[in-house]
Structures are given as structure tokens and as C-alpha cells.
Amino acid sequence: RRIMATVSVCKYYPGGFSFDNCKRNALLEADISKLGFSSPAARKTGTTICGVVYKDGVVLGADTRATEGMIVADKNCSKIHYISPNIYCCGAGTAADTEMTTQIISSNLELHSLSTGRLPRVATANRMLKQMLFRYQGYIGAALVLGGVDCNGPHLYSIYPHGSTDKLPYVTMGSGSLAAMAVFEDRYRPNMEEEEAKRLVRDAIAAGIFNDLGSGSNIDLCVITKGKVDYLRPHDVANKKGVRTGSYRYKHGTTGVLTKTVTPLNLEVVEESVQTMDTS
Amino acid sequence: MDPVEFLSKLEKTTIMAVEFDGGVVMGADSRTTTGAYIANRVTDKLTPIHERIFCCRSGSAADTQAIADAVTYQLGFHSIELDEAPLVQTAASLFRDMCYRYREELMAGIIVAGWDPRRGGQVYTVPVGGMMTRQPVSVGGSGSSYIYGYVDSNYRPAMSKEECLKFTAEALTLAMERDGSSGGVVRLAVISEQGVERQVILGNQLPKFSTV
Numbered sequence: 001r002r003i004m005a006t007v008s009v010c011k012y013y014p015g016g017f018s019f020d021n022c023k024r025n026a027l028l029e030a031d032i033s034k035l036g037f038s039s040p041a042a043r044k045t046g047t048t049i050c051g052v053v054y055k056d057g058v059v060l061g062a063d064t065r066a067t068e069g070m071i072v073a074d075k076n077c078s079k080i081h082y083i084s085p086n087i088y089c090c091g092a093g094t095a096a097d098t099e100m101t102t103q104i105i106s107s108n109l110e111l112h113s114l115s116t117g118r119l120p121r122v123a124t125a126n127r128m129l130k131q132m133l134f135r136y137q138g139y140i141g142a143a144l145v146l147g148g149v150d151c152n153g154p155h156l157y158s159i160y161p162h163g164s165t166d167k168l169p170y171v172t173m174g175s176g177s178l179a180a181m182a183v184f185e186d187r188y189r190p191n192m193e194e195e196e197a198k199r200l201v202r203d204a205i206a207a208g209i210f211n212d213l214g215s216g217s218n219i220d221l222c223v224i225t226k227g228k229v230d231y232l233r234p235h236d237v238a239n240k241k242g243v244r245t246g247s248y249r250y251k252h253g254t255t256g257v258l259t260k261t262v263t264p265l266n267l268e269v270v271e272e273s274v275q276t277m278d279t280s
Numbered sequence: 281m282d283p284v285e286f287l288s289k290l291e292k293t294t295i296m297a298v299e300f301d302g303g304v305v306m307g308a309d310s311r312t313t314t315g316a317y318i319a320n321r322v323t324d325k326l327t328p329i330h331e332r333i334f335c336c337r338s339g340s341a342a343d344t345q346a347i348a349d350a351v352t353y354q355l356g357f358h359s360i361e362l363d364e365a366p367l368v369q370t371a372a373s374l375f376r377d378m379c380y381r382y383r384e385e386l387m388a389g390i391i392v393a394g395w396d397p398r399r400g401g402q403v404y405t406v407p408v409g410g411m412m413t414r415q416p417v418s419v420g421g422s423g424s425s426y427i428y429g430y431v432d433s434n435y436r437p438a439m440s441k442e443e444c445l446k447f448t449a450e451a452l453t454l455a456m457e458r459d460g461s462s463g464g465v466v467r468l469a470v471i472s473e474q475g476v477e478r479q480v481i482l483g484n485q486l487p488k489f490s491t492v
Contacts, residue, residue, distance in 0.1 A: 127349075134346045137385075158319075164289050164341035166312070166320045178317065 046214020048176030049079060049090035050204045051147045052188065053169045054197035057154045057225035058147035061201035062090045063176070063209050064234070065216035072216065078233060080222045084109050084120045085229070087148030088222050089129075092174035093161060094141035101142045105129055122148040122155035126165055134163025143173045149226050176208025176215040183207045198223065202236055209238055289314050292461030294423030294452055295325060295336035297393040298435070298444045299416045303401040303472030304393040305441065307448040308336050309423065309456050310464030321464045326478075330355050332471050333371045333394030338421035339408065340387040347378050347388055368394040372404035372412055380410025389420045395471045419451070423459035427451045441470060445479075446487075453486045 032038070049062045066074035081089045081102040087109075091098025105128045113120045126146055133140055144159040158171040170188050172180040183204040192200070198221060208215045218234035289312055297306045308325035311318055325337045327348045333355070337344035351374045359366045372392040379388055386408075393403045405411075405418040417435050419427060430451055439447065449466055456462045466481040 130342075130345070131349075134342055138342075160289050160314075160319075160342065162289065162340070162342035164312075164345050166323065168320065168322070 046176075046212070047079060047092040047174030048172070048180050048205050048208025048212060048215040049092050049145050049174050050172040050177075050180045050184070050201060050208075051090065051145045051156045051158075051170065052184070052192075052197050052201055053147075053154050053156050054192040054194060056194060057149045057223065058156050059194075059197045059201045060088055060090050060145060060147045060222040060224070061205045061235075062220050063205055063215040064218045064220060065209075065214070066095055067214055075217050076234075078220065080220055080231070080233075082106060083125050083146070083148070084113065086119055086150060086224065087122055087125050087146070088224060088229070088231075089125070089147070090145040090173070092143045092145075092177075097140045097142040098144065101129065101132065101140060102144070105132070119150060121150040121152065122146060122157065123152075126157045126159065126167075129159050130163045130165050132163075133159065133161060138162040145171055145173050147222075147224060149224050154224070172204065172208075174208065174215065176205075176212035179207040179211040180204035194223065194225075198235075206236070206238055289319055289341040292423075292459075293325060293338040293421030294427070294455035294459060294462040295338050295389075295391055295420045296424075296431075296448050296451055297336060297391045297403040297418050298439070298448055299393075299401045299403050300439055300441055300444045301400070303395045303441065303470060304403055305444040305448050306334055306336055306391070306393050306469045306471070307452050308467050309421075309452060309462040310467055311462055312341055313461060318463075323464070324467060326467055326469045328352075328476075329371050329392070330359065330366055330394070332365065332396065332473075332476065333368055333392065334469055334471060334476070335371075335375065336391040336393070336420065338389040343386045343388045344390065347375065347386070347390070350378065351375055365396055367396045367398060368392065368402040368404065369399075369414075372406060372414075375406045376410055376412035379406050379408075383408075383410045391418050391420050393418075393471065395473060397473075401472070419455075421462065423452075423455035423462035426458045427455045430454055441472075445470065449481055450487050450489075454489065456486075457489075 046067045047063060051058055051060045060080055062079035064076045065072055066077040079090050081091055083089050083102060083106045089102050091102060105125060108128060109120045109125055133142060138161045141161050143161055146157040146159060148155060156171060157165050157167050158173055159165045170184045187200055201221060202219055205219045217239050219236040219238055221232040221235040223230040293309055295308045297304055306326055310321060310323045312320040312323045326334050327337055329335050329352050335348060337348060354374050355366050355371050375390050375392055379386060389408050390406045392406060395401050402414060403418050404414050417431055419431055434447060445468060448468060452466050465483060468479040470477045
């Protein structure tokens, strides 16, 4: 019996959701709460990402803030991920999910491309991503803006965590998507020039950065045309850290010392043991 | 601060299909929502399954896209094996099998319509739950509730293609005016022996009614 060689190294899923990790996660949760701690919250990129199709290709844009609850975990994270030399993908939602999903599809797409002998198509990446996300029924929190240029021209897709996709000339995703979409709906025109498209994307991301609490810091752009990719990181440092106007240090002697007592702690060594490191 | 896309995307919709002698007319609105935000205002809910078989999708966007992709694959394979154009009933059966088997997991209301050489124009409806039945006229989606009266009173058997187009466009317009989850543009498709003709009626070109 001959078996056809598969182009992906990924485990073949017979179908449906894989519950392998659910039991493990439940045990871990129980263990951690017994000790009185709470399990760490997933780091989400409360984000603004967007993309636009223009005359010669696509422009993708993203902010650079990653949040853990109400705290900024990373002030300059990269949300525009590489899929293939001609295809890039912005990711919003759970940071780990977008990172891993795009890496898996990038890997599979490279194998597929070697097998076909052709440059990968954006529609192929879209299919692979939507089929994987649908399989996980929305539990992989990855909301993506996929853009690239292939033999059929420039293409732009938005992909939602449950696995539905839309093919449109301009898309926005993330918590700041409404602010960015407002800019697009006002100023988008078909067949723009490159500078105008870059300005439009920059302004859309800026709208997200300044009007949405989950987005912030800098603006990254990625301009994809036939045969060339400009990964502009950062394209615009919209939030420069301010310079303090004076020194806020207190001079020595500001707090008056009334009394000073020194009590030596006499500690005796009870046991001393040496554990050699296994360097073999 | 929850991102809008963690809510599932729904095509609550208004969809419709009408049989006429020689083919079918299908129509749909173009709105897809996540909660109260319109994620896509120009959605194409009339999805080709085969050369002369289309489906109208309503319900969960992810579920219906995935089902449509699977059925397109299965029907294409079947058609190559048969070496002839597949029957509309076959396509509808494939939808029904999937929607019934996975009825607990899926939220999909689908209208399958097309033309085949054996039985001409046919419309089959596969609502949530996985029933399948052939109807001369079928409406679906959240906006359909508002137009059952209009459809029941205005449908006449043996209408011409142009009358069917006007009937569908007017019904969809009325539904879109009253249903918050439907809107955008009206997409129409006519499937016949000659092939598929597609039309878009933009917002300002929709038929006008006196109260709306």
C-alpha cells in the first residue's frame, strides 16, 4: 500500500477539537490555587492592526503595545509576522496564539511552496489559517490581517478566531479597530499611490493608538509589492518617552536622623554541603 | 476593552431564492456583524458551490464558510467521478448531511439553489437543525420574519426572470429596512442553463417604498 508524501510535518488531526491539554490544564489550575496563587493571565495584544490594498500592492500596519491585564507588558513588540517572502500577517488577540499560529502556517507554507515549486499564494495561506482556526472552534484567540502579493496580484484578508474570513480592499482588527476603520472609511480610495497608502495606514493606526487604551507606542508598517517588501519597524515613533525637566532626587540630609542603633546578628553555620553541577 | 473579534461573527441576514421556469434567482443582503459592530458591510453571502449551483449563507460566518468549503470539495470530487454536472439535490443533500450530523455544534441556515439539466431550476432550504426540503420560494435569516407576509401574498407561480428579480429585490429591501441585522447592498444572482449573472444593487438604488 503506497502512501502519498504529505507536505506538512504537522500531526494529522482526525477531526474535531483535541482535548489532550485540557486535563493537564485542569490539574495545573487546581495545584496552583491550592498554593494560594492564581494562574497567570494570558498576554493579549489589545491592539490596532490594519491593512490596505493600493495600486502596486498592500500596506500592513500595527501598533506595538502588548498588555497583560491593565499593565503594558511590552512597549515595543512586533505584531507583523512573516509568513513567506511575499506574504505577511498582522496578529491581534492572544499574543502566544498569533505568534504560534503564524509560525506553524509559515512553516507549512514553505514546505508546500517547495513541493509545488511556486511562490506561495495569499489564498493558500488564508485557507490554511481558517481551517486551523475553525478546527479549534475559536479557542485559539488569533485575529489576523493577512496581506501579500502573488501571481494574481495584491490580496488582503481578515481572519477571525472562529475561522471566518473576509477578502476586502481595507480591513482593521483589534480593540482599536473601530478607531482605525473610521479613518479608512473617511479617506480610502481605490488604486492609491504608495505614499498616500502609507500615510492612510499610519493615520489609522495612530487613531487606534491615541483613542484606544489597549493600543499604544509606535507604528510599524510593512509595504509589500511584487518582488519587494519594506518592513518599516518603527515607521513612526508616535510616543516618545518624555525628558524629565529636573532632578527629583532628595539631597542627603533631607530626612533628619534622630537615633541610630546597630545590633550585630550572630549566625553560626550549621551545615555546609556542595553540590557539583553536571557539566558532562 | 475586549477586542471586538472575540465575539463570533454572525450573518444574521436576509437571504432568499425563487424558482422560475429555466432557472433560479437568489438574493442576499451584505451585512456581517460582531455584536453591534458591522465587521463587513459588503459581504458576499451568495457562494458558488459548483458552476451552476450556489448557496445563500446565514448564521455563523465561520460555520457556513467551513461547511460551504467542505461541500464544494465533495461536490467537485463527485462531479469528476460522475463526469457530468451534479444535481442541485445532491448539493443540498451534502449540506443536509453535514448540518444534521453536527447540528449541536453548528449554527447554519442555508438555501441551496441552482440549475441542472435533469430538473431545471430548483431551490432547496436547509435551515438550522438539518432539515432539507424543496420549495418554489424560500426566505431565510433573521430578516426573513419581516417578509413572510409580503412573500406569501406577492409570489405567483410561473413568474418570468425579470419579475422574479424585482420580487426578490423588493422583498430584501423591505427586510433590510426593518431588520437591524440586515443591510448594506443587495446582491442578486440568476442561475440558468446559460450560466450565472450577478448583480449588485447599491443602497441609493434600492426600490423605494412609501413608509420607509
